[in-house]
Amino acid sequence: MRRKPITAWVAATAAVVALFCPGPGALAQERADNHVAIVNDGIAEDHAAAIETLVETAWRIYVEDLGLKLPPLITVHLALDPAAQTRLYTDGQADVFLQVPSMEKLAPSSKSGVFHIYGFCHELGHIAMYHRLKTVTGIHPDVAEAWAHLCGSIVCDEVFAKKGPKLWPEPFDYGKAEGTARIRRAIDKRRGPRSEPSDFDVAVKAFWELHLLAKRKPFFAAADACLESRPTGAEFLPRFLEEVRKTTRKQRLPGFFPERLLQRRFSFDPGPPDLGAAATFRDLKVDEAKNQAQVLHYGSEPPDSEVRRSIGGTGYFQLFRTPTDGKTRLTRIELFGCRYGRSSDDDQEVDVWVCDAEGKVLAEHRLKYRQLNRGESAWFAIPDLKAVEVPRHFFVGVFFDATASKGYFLGYQTQVHGHSYTGTPTTGLALLKGQDWRMRVTVEPARK
Ligand SMILES: [Zn+2]
Numbered sequence: 001m002r003r004k005p006i007t008a009w010v011a012a013t014a015a016v017v018a019l020f021c022p023g024p025g026a027l028a029q030e031r032a033d034n035h036v037a038i039v040n041d042g043i044a045e046d047h048a049a050a051i052e053t054l055v056e057t058a059w060r061i062y063v064e065d066l067g068l069k070l071p072p073l074i075t076v077h078l079a080l081d082p083a084a085q086t087r088l089y090t091d092g093q094a095d096v097f098l099q100v101p102s103m104e105k106l107a108p109s110s111k112s113g114v115f116h117i118y119g120f121c122h123e124l125g126h127i128a129m130y131h132r133l134k135t136v137t138g139i140h141p142d143v144a145e146a147w148a149h150l151c152g153s154i155v156c157d158e159v160f161a162k163k164g165p166k167l168w169p170e171p172f173d174y175g176k177a178e179g180t181a182r183i184r185r186a187i188d189k190r191r192g193p194r195s196e197p198s199d200f201d202v203a204v205k206a207f208w209e210l211h212l213l214a215k216r217k218p219f220f221a222a223a224d225a226c227l228e229s230r231p232t233g234a235e236f237l238p239r240f241l242e243e244v245r246k247t248t249r250k251q252r253l254p255g256f257f258p259e260r261l262l263q264r265r266f267s268f269d270p271g272p273p274d275l276g277a278a279a280t281f282r283d284l285k286v287d288e289a290k291n292q293a294q295v296l297h298y299g300s301e302p303p304d305s306e307v308r309r310s311i312g313g314t315g316y317f318q319l320f321r322t323p324t325d326g327k328t329r330l331t332r333i334e335l336f337g338c339r340y341g342r343s344s345d346d347d348q349e350v351d352v353w354v355c356d357a358e359g360k361v362l363a364e365h366r367l368k369y370r371q372l373n374r375g376e377s378a379w380f381a382i383p384d385l386k387a388v389e390v391p392r393h394f395f396v397g398v399f400f401d402a403t404a405s406k407g408y409f410l411g412y413q414t415q416v417h418g419h420s421y422t423g424t425p426t427t428g429l430a431l432l433k434g435q436d437w438r439m440r441v442t443v444e445p446a447r448k
Contacts, residue, residue: 035059035073042080043098046169047106051076051120054159054167055096058121061158062151066220068128069227076120086114090123091312091404092130108172117168118178121159122152129236132227135401136313137424138234140264143257146203150211153180183208199261206256210244213254218247234426237262266359269430273319273419275357275393281321283417289442293331296320297440301413303336305377308409309435310340315351315399316410317421317429318439322392330354330390332442333382335398339372341406346370348406351399353425354388359395361425363388369406377411379440389446396441399424411438 036055040048055076062068071094084099098116100106109115125148130136159167160175168174175181187205190197197205211219222243231239237257245253274280287295298318322328333352350372352365365385373380382398400408412420412435420437423429 035070037073037075038078039075040078043078043100043106044103047103048078050168051078051098053163054117055120055124057159057162058124058155061155062124062128065158066155067217067224068220069132069224070124070128071131074124074127088116088119088123090126092126092136093403093405094127094131095404096120096123108168108170109174109177110172115178117159117174118152118156121155122148124155125151129227132230133236134230134232136233137399138232138264138426139236140199140203140261142199142203143237143261144233145200146207149204150183150207153178153183154216202258203261206261210253210256214244214248219244222247234264264427266426267428268359269428273357280418284321286323291444293442293444294323295440295442298417298419298436299413299438299440300415303377303411303438305411307413308337308377308411310400310402310407310409311422312402312407314422315353315397315424316437316439317395317397317423318437319357319393319395319419319421320441322390322443325392327446328390328443329387329446330394330441330443331385331387333385333396334379334440335382335408336377336379336411336438337409338377339369339374339408345406348401352382352385353395353397354390355395355397355425356391357393357395359425359429362390362394372408377409390443395421395429396439397425412436413438
């Protein structure tokens with residue numbers, strides 16, 4: 001049976017998100033010999049079976065050899081869809097998604113150019129980190145990618161050592177092609193005359209050298225100790241380095257990571273909004289409400305409950321402008337959408353921010369998943385919001401810490417006005433391309 005392609009839930013990057021999962025405790029014992037569930041929509045059986053063996057073997061290497069923790073069950077969603085791009089990603093919790101337009105894309109990497117075996121090991125590396133973070137926000141994306149690259153490459157070597165070339169239906173030396181040899185080759189290549197290395201290259205080299213210095217076991221023991229303390233994304237790398245210092249008993253480590261990777265600075269992508277340009281707020285609608293209150297929104301098409309999305313690892317933001325220069329209070333924030341996922345996540349928190357035009361937080365509000373609306377997409381007012389005085393230009397943002405199994409589908413319109421962003425107040429805001437969130441706010445003159 002053809003399943004609908006996954007359009008509703010989309011990862012923000014190749015990787016995302018945090019949620020607490022039980023460690024491989026009780027459940028793991030019940031499923032002692034199986035940590036992988038395959039949901040297959042059209043991939044040839046021999047390849048699906050190879051992927052199941054691959055992910056099971058990689059799971060055991062992460063947990064039993066490297067001493068990291070993974071959820072007891074990883075669900076791998078495979079889809080063959082001629083209309084799709086080749087894509088492999090995770091929600092960072094316990095689900096991995098592979099979509100390919102044709103079976104040729106699953107050929108050995110020398111033919112297809114796609115590193116699937118490494119790729120699955122890489123996604124498990126993301127999960128090993130993300131599912132234990134308090135919240136994923138604040139980690140430099142290149143640090144997160146470099147971590148998964150290092151783990152994925154090391155685990156790929158180990159999978160090859162255990163399963164050999166015949167793991168894959170078309171046997172090949174994926175250890176050599178997709179494992180740590182690739183990292184060493186890349187580092188050697190950059191020793192020659194070169195252009196400026198990217199942040200990703202710098203982070204990969206840093207993790208690689210740190211892992212050589214600390215030795216593999218202490219390196220991963222330090223990572224496990226760091227994750228055990230439930231760091232946020234922003235805290236992960238500094239705390240990890242602290243743990244490496246402890247396990248290696250070194251007072252000082254070489255400065256492998258430059259400051260810009262250790263601490264993420266707030267930035268706008270592509271740049272701060274142009275508040276002065278007439279075009280920026282041309283589509284802003286102001287509806288008069290009761291008692292001098294006004295509702296601000298950008299809706300120029302009626303909401304469509306089917307046009308909605310959830311993005312992991314990031315928040316949804318929208319920029320507003322008050323109708324006058326006078327003192328103004330924000331009294332209501334509404335979203336058009338609906339919650340999805342299990343009720344066991346009822347106690348998970350949602351962050352709501354009101355920020356100034358530079359992204360500085362003016363007010364923060366929290367609510368629980370149980371307070372969100374379910375069912376059909378509809379207008380939903382954030383409950384118990386305290387009124388906050390806002391400047392002429394301000395952002396409203398919400399963060400659901402979404403995964404494939406919990407989150408909020410937020411409606412959007414495709415007529416783009418350039419006021420919608422993704423991000424957080426710690427990491428920065430990136431203009432949302434091709435879509436404009438359905439959010440609206442109520443403001444009123446501030447009382448003297
Ligand atoms: Zn990745």
